[in-house]
Amino acid sequence: MVVPLIIALCQLVLQVSFHGNYGYFRDEFYYVACSNHLAFGYVDQPPLSIFILSLSRALLGDSLHAIRFLPALAGAGVVLLAACITRRMGGGRFAQGLAALSVAASHVLIGAGRNFSMNAFDVLFWALAGYIVVSILAEDRPGLWIAFGVVAGLGLLNKYSMGFLGIGLFAGLLLTPQRKQLATRQFWIGAAIAFVLFLPHVVWEIHYGLPTLEFMRNASQQKNVPVKVSEFVLGQLRDMNYVSAPLWLLGLGYFLFHTDGKRYRPLGWMYLVVFLIMVLANAKVYYLSPIYPMLLAGGAVFAERVLSERSWNWVRPVYVCLMISWAAIALPFTLPVLPVRKFIAYEKLLGIAPRAEERSRLGQLPQYYADMFGWEEMVAAVARVYQSLPAAEQAKCFIFVRNYGEAGAIDFFGRKYGLPPAACAHNNYWLWGPGERTGDVAIILGGSRALQDNLNDLRRRYTQVELAATTNCDLCMPYENGRQFFLCRGMNTTFQNLWPSERFYI
DSSP, X not given: OHHHHHHHHHHHHHHHHTTTSSOOOHHHHHHHHHHTSOOSOBTTBOSHHHHHHHHHHHHHOSSHHHHHHHHHHHHHHHHHHHHHHHHHTTOOHHHHHHHHHHHHTOHHHHHTTSSOXXXXXXXXXXXXXXXXXXXXXXXXXXXXXXXXXXXXXHHHHHOTTHHHHHXXXXXXXXXXXXXXXXXXXXXXXXXXXXXXHHHHHHHXXXXXXXXXXXXHHHIIIIIBOOOOHHHHHHHHHHXXXXXXXXHHHXXXXXXXXXXXXXXXXXXXXXXXXXXXXXXHTTOOGGGGGGGHHHHHHHHHHHHHHHHHHTTOTTHHXXXXXXXXXXXXXXXXXXXXXSOHHHHHHHHHHHTOOOOOSBSSOOOSSOHHHHTTSSHHHHHHHHHHHHHTSOHHHHTTEEEEESSHHHHHHHHHHHHHHTOOOEEEOBTHHHHHOOOSOOSSEEEEEOOSSOXXXXXXXXXXXXXXXXXXXXXXXXXXXXGGTTOEEEEEEEESSOHHHHGGGOOBOO
């Protein structure tokens, strides 16, 4: 395991080295805000990753390096788990190293540790669950289903997609002779443990009227770009590293068709079932990525045997070099290793245009980079308006913005600029409410409309409305550039009265 450990450490060092580049990602501001409101659930996610962030902030602080360290550490853990799964399947040192390298060379998997989100921990939980399942199948140890239940329950508390693993695995067991596992008492004890761990979040959802269902429906219908089956398939090859594709395809074939892989056949069926579910659900391409460490492990085991049997030892260094080379070419699209202007030039050199996963126009950068720019400048602009007010008006000034990124940025940077908390009707910000300030004096971010339309809209509620600031950021998402902040006085109602109708779950 020395080689996998070195690979994991190299990946960790690589990610940490560039965590300070560019800036905070939009969602990170929101996650920080959520960590200031700990609960058993949130409109758009279960609670575990937020509890992890709260602990991380308490121990390490709020810097970019601090909040992104644990996701990077989770990614290194996935590299090691891929090697452990390979060893449990009977793979030797080359197979273990190859599986570890293929995970580290995967664009989407290493990218999961680029910033803080539930995704890095999701991949870790899938890999840990995969290791337990392989151990059960390899050694017929049904007692490990109890450990699987703990991991599955925690995984569900981190991200709902862990449920896909459960559904796919159940189908895989049912379709193979390993269905005998379903007759064991330990399997159902494990299932019960997973349910009990997830239950507090279920209770939270019921208490708040199942907000996540509304969020998912709106996101599917109004935000996410529809993905064709061909695009979803091509995305698996592209995002996992084209050179790695033969390896995980070998793993799938090894599980489904090879005699030596028969005992792991449920994993092959699991992949097919989860793939089908995600296609039917119009899932984003990267949603399937947590399943690949298991397939890469199987492919590494099979590849090692074939190369040894045929004495094709020359293939090993050639394949490894090709995998590393392709990963290096794609690395600027995975981690912010280049200064942003050089990255834009690199994009143009390769003829690659940013791909949209949401129904928002893109600029020069892909969204996962564009959403790292312009935030503190926006907050500074709001602060200048706020600081221009008399002290009496500052004391009651209400700041209202349109999405959780804007609200989270104001709450995060606003501490430095002396701003009050922002109000927003987007996702969990709506649940937190408007606070006590009524809005009689307010700084309000206009909608994505022309100046006169925003003025007319605000004048229905206020006696005085003036344009106070406009954002200017050529690198951020286009809809965040040129946004208009208005200073409003004399409200004919209160935000407390308006709040029930402002809800925006998407």
